[in-house]
Amino acid sequence: MRREVILGALTAVNLALLAGLGLTQILPAKAQDGAGILRGSGLEIVDREGRxxxxxxxxxxxxxxxxxxxxxxxxQNGQPSVKISASISSAGLSFVGGDDESYIILExxxxxxxxxxxxxxxxxxxxAP
Structure with a gap:
């Protein structure tokens, strides 16, 4: 008799866990309320073709x-058109035209x-000043 009670309780717990898992699959996912922070040592954004x-x-x-x-x-051509750099000793900004022969550097x-x-x-x- 005691064994049947334990098995029945274990079955009820398993059914409750299964129902919880099912609800998480059915209900839509929601974003967190607060703005999150993305941390890393670098970030790359690629287009649909992976470039x-x-x-x-x-x-x-x-x-x-x-x-x-x-x-x-x-x-799309893979040549950087805008660069912004910063270090302890310097900072710079460059714009390169589509022909790669016209550019502006502010440093x-x-x-x-x-x-x-x-x-x-x-x-x-x-x-220069």
């Missing part, structure tokens, strides 16, 4: 240069800052 389109990465310190955080936006390196603009025909303008 890299954007990335945020940390470049380690090498050859006397400081560690750098780099954000890149990449169009602050320690106490110095400069703006360099290059046109496809080779014309170049450097602006």
């Amino acid at each position: 890299l389109r954007s990335s945020i990465s940390i470049q380690p310190a090498v050859a006397g240069e400081a560690e750098t955080v780099l954000f890149r936006l990449i169009p 602050a390196d320690g106490p110095e800052s400069r703006l360099k603009m290059v046109e496809p025909d080779g014309r170049e303008k450097l602006v």
